[in-house]
Amino acid sequence: MRAFLPSDSCKETQLNAINPQSWLQVERGKFSKLSSSCTTTSSSIESFIKVPEPPIVPFFKPVDYVEVLAQIHEELESCSLQERSNLYLLQFQIFRGLGETKLMRRSLRSAWQKAGTVHERLVFGAWLKYEKQGEELIVDLLATCNKCAQEFGPMDVASQFPVEVDGALQETVVTDGEKSLKNVNFWIGDEKIVCRRQKIASLSAPFHAMLNGYFNESLCEDIDLSENNISPLGLRTISVFSVTGCLSDVPPDLLLEILVFANKFCCERLKDACDRKLASSVCTKDDAVELMEYAIEENSPVLAASCLQVFLHELPDCLNDERVVEIFSHADRQQRLIMAGQASFSLYCLLSEVAMNLDPRSDKTVCFLEQLIESAETDRQRLLAFHQLGCVRLLRKEYDEAESLFERAVGLGHVYSIAGLARLGYIKGHKLWSYEKLSSVISSVNPLGWMYQERSLYCEGDKKWEDLEKATELDPTLTYPYMYRAASLMMKQNVQAALGEINRVLGFKLALECLELRFCLYLANEDYKAALRDVQVILTLSPDYRMFEGRVAASQLRTLVREHVDNWTTADCWMQLYDRWSSVDDIGSLSVIYQMLESGEAKGVLYFRQSLLLLRLNCPDAAMRSLELACQHASNEHECLVYEGWILYDTGHCEEGLRKAEESIRTKRSFEAFFLKAYALADSSMDFSCSSTVISLLENALKCPSDNLRKGQVRFLLPYLFH
Template sequence: MTNNFLTTIKSLKLIEGCKAAQLYALSSVGASASTSGSGDAAGGSGRPQPQPPPPPKTVSMRSGSLYYPHAAPSTSGAFAPEHHLPCGLPVADALEPALDACLRPVDHVGALAASYRRVSAAAAGGGDDDLCDSYLEQHALFQSVGDARLLRRALRAARVHADDPHRRAVLAAWLRYERREDELDPAPPPLAPCTATTPLLECPRAALFATASAGVDPVCPCRRPPPPPATPPPHRLRRNASEMSEEEEPETNDLWFVIGEEEVACERSCIAALSKPLNTLLYGGFAEAHRDRIDFSRDGITPRGMRAVAAYSRHGRVDDFPPDIISQLLAFANKFCCDGLKAACDNKLAAMVRGVDDAHSLVDVGLEEASHLLVASCLQAFLRELPKSLTNPDIARLLCSPEGRERLDIAGNASFALYYFLSHVAMEQDMKSNTTVMLLERLNECAELPWQKQLALHQLGCVMLERGEFEDAQEWFEAAVAEGHVYSLAGEARAKYKRGHKYAAYKLMNSVVGDYDEPAGWMYQERSLYCVGKEKLADLQSATELDPTMTFPYKYRACALLEEDNAASAIAEISKVIGFKMATDCLELRAWFYLAMEEYELAVQDVRAILTLDPTYMMFHGRMHGEQLIELLRGQVQQWDMADCWMQLYDRWSAVDDIGSLAVVQQMLAREPGNGSLRFRQSLLLLRLNCQKAAMRSLRYARNSSLHEHERLVYEGWILYDSGHRDEALAKAEQSISLQRSFEAFFLKAYALGDSSMDTESSLSVVQLLEHANSCASDNLRKGQLTFFIRRTTTWEASTWTATCWTRPPSATASR
């Protein structure tokens, strides 16, 4: 069986795929695969084989998988990579840490304190615009911390204090994007009116039409009664302009606009009341003031459009007109400075945008007429369909091109917040794409504050470095350094190293370390890239002491220990970081070590944990999916049926073996992919491991696979709760209980209620809800945790509610 496994692995030709020094292995595997067959033929002819090339100088920094060159067989005899791993063992010197594409201050605590002071000063000054920018700065600073809860809190605060429809629409769409509501099946329409459980800050109508900040006004526009009809113009002027009397006259047609062969009857005083230019035209010193018929054939309006103008001038409403007529009214209002008519048309057309198709047909009208609200409404439709909308060429041209930004700017809809969101989405999808580069260039054009310029320039440098455009990357990093971003010096050093200037890179980072009395951990880590031997290890040790959360030092030391044939110490070293940070590359490295030691059970366990975190993860130089590796190792590991899996899950869950529990649940889901209960349990484990993004994905899978409405409501409630919306989660729980009493619905209600109130009365209500939950059917693991909860809540009341780490960690609790 082992021979069959090795034969299958060798058939993948992983060795040949690793022999060439490539910068982007993922993008070049297709080309290398076509040439690997000739190398095999040469090997069979008896000719001497060339030695493997040395480790490449450039390695992908942001790939989902580790990229190591093929290692020469070990001479010590402890490991023989050609026999156990055809792709060889990982090589320490080929490792390279990812360069963070975010703001990373030298003194993070000091930077956050300064940001807090700016927020306080802006709040004291009463300026919502400054407050919104300050909270966006906090969001940028929290990126390097990696806490999704803090990031959401900063976004919510920015949305609350956004003072114009454009930024409200952008930030509401961003909050919705973070919940990935579009991945629900069926997905709710992106611009549908909100319901009782829709977060107010994400409501599309509240973003555009709220009369006050959503943080102050709790009434959503979707739930307000319709506004009263607009009143007609307050007065009509008499024909005698010298008297300028405000006496009302009966509704009579005393003016006709000639358009082509048609005449449109109007009332002069009503038309004149629309704007000062029209009043001057009809009552001033122009010839038209003395004519009953005025030729409008060349003024760009049709007879139907002019009749609509006449109707609006009398009644002050545009509700009954179709979109094409309202578009003509908008053009007429712009031409003759009719502010009231323009506002009415802008509002009406913005309300007509109910999806991407409507937005696509109306956005050009809004841009041509500089209609702020209409363009904001169209942008909102595009943003709520991200990332799919970026694949539309017309939308991408508008959002990414310099000309598109200029058109948006004229309409008052180009902002740093817009391109901050767009570039964030683009970098998540494909960091090396042209779309990402163009959006970052627009972000840089919109940057005004120092932190905004630092962020845009640094991210441009990171993207260019990833694309292999090292000279451009160095220029962008230097520009970011000139704006005051010290961490960009690390990027500048990387770019110099990639261009062959290793000593210049070392000299630069050495000066950075020497310039600070209290250097940051990343400074030592970056300098270690250009050192060798004991000096490199000493820098890595200093980096770990200053910042234990960085994974690269652990990975390098583990690979170095493996090269010294000390596998047990290598696994112990990489397990240190896995113990507090579930990183896929670290798990892959440990699985690689286990495979080298022929510990297939442990290797498969880590691979299953990797697939839980990232179902699309590719291992071994991006050449093999994790599921494929598990299938190849099927004969080397013990196979369990579902009963065995439940026993294993009970043992590992009780022993707080989270990685082992994740692996068992993943194995069970391979047999029952539509089991929503297992998906929900998977989300609990992931939250306990502080892997919130993966946990939210598991909750969405649970919701989509559920066959019952009351279960779907519970899972939707947990999604809302984990994204910071307690009240909406509580409403979902109550809806579910009204359909059917269940353990999870009562538990959700108890958890949301206990986390929102800390008094004794709430504590008693929580205990009562937990007892109701205990009376419902559930498995022993969940009920065991519930008994633990009841005992602790009864003993310490609500003050200890957040200490309930057995089900959901404190980091996963929502906060406003």
């Protein structure tokens, strides 16, 4: 989830990032008082440096990821076409629990590509579009390469539905002795509409029985239809359709009238024609809101799918419209079937995620998750839905409901939901029960790091420390144990040990919460230069980041800290960057680049260097943002082409990236253009003979002007290519 979903903290350790007095001092700019007050005693440090407890996340977290992923892979090889998308969706949920963004998107794309129904294509296409918010530049770049992202564009929904309506009933002629009634006169009020009797009879079994059966109307030339909610114009249009089979130039209001009439008299061909014609008229959200009601009421799947497409295309904004939320929130099983076919679970998975990202505590989030539970067809789908709603109920402090949901998820085999039960037990004052609950899990399965991390919340002293050490041993990527140990060491005024502890995790995982804690440690130790470095890296990763539980902007803290640090000249910055880059101090390099960007010089080059560092630190989203900024600030065309090429390459469009490199070289030979071409060619070709071409390109790169930082990388690579 993009939105951070925090849990309720345990009672004894409800944590705040900074006390109110210190916060006021920051607000008023009284930074020196803040820093001096925070370094005097352990109690003042304690009020300044706090660690929030790990959240209960709304993800599917199996005990054995490998086993479950292998099982899904096996099922994908033997399942029916109708089951594939749901399996890819489950795979997506597992990768999300692992935080594997690229694998998540790959699973979503597979679900879209293997979709067996129009509804699945709509849902997963919209999901991919939603996941790629902010990537409009990539779509534009692909368009310049005559390639477009198909999942982004609107679909001709009607063409995706097979025509399953039976042909016309056989026309017959009813005679009464020598008399044959070829026409029938329908009366609506004072208006007469002359229709061909057998053409109307062929529209449906009820009309056939009425006009050719043993009813009084069968022998009548005049029939009154005034009480059937059809206008004279509507009936004339139906008469034309009965002869031609077409509905040409019929306005939507009249189509709706005819649709209702066709449904009433079981005119399936006419109804299908209205359904498809109306589907093509849905252009705006207001159209979709109005017509979805008719689609559901009249069981018109094509129209419903067309309305659904409009809603999904406008995510997340459409969920701010209460009319749209009402449609999705209160649909029963039959209405969900009309609206989403067999993709109901996928639809509500998407809607729930979007709603949680907007506001996990909102009523609409609860409604969508309740619909998700109703739509679930397998135990794996149910356990995910129960767990997610349990997390939201916990967040809303609806503890009894949350407990019931977590219990149901555990009953279906989701062991991670026990963490939710333990939190609830502690909130209700049963700390020992929570500890024993986690102990029981640890002893009954192959334990994972999160189990020891969770159990550490319900014990103190050496036991807590041992559990956190075990959590780190089993899962070094968990940040809470490092942060807790660092904060504890700082409380004991063991500054170097505290910094050493938090540096352990920052050495391989650039987590914002860890950078924020280290910033606080440096601040408490009055090391303003190091504190400035960390806050500048925080702003590089997340320009709008707010610290101290969201109460103060990181940019404001940077302004205050910078008053205590000497300014660097441009020459100083380049020297600092060279030193840090050479020593592979990526965090330090990012901080220097952040400072250099304020000078306004060579911003395109600096943003590009920033992106390289962020990729090396495994921060792909921030790296992409830096690449886009590099494009915006490129000083010339050939430089911009290189950055566009890297954007295409990094988003999986290697051939298009290669073409951008070649275009840049044709414009002007440059180090970066040759390097990009060599890199993309080496990655895209499976032919080992291309090594000589790659080497030649890198040698050409070295002949072009550049600084020693970049050329050093090429000189480092070349010996490996010769082998």
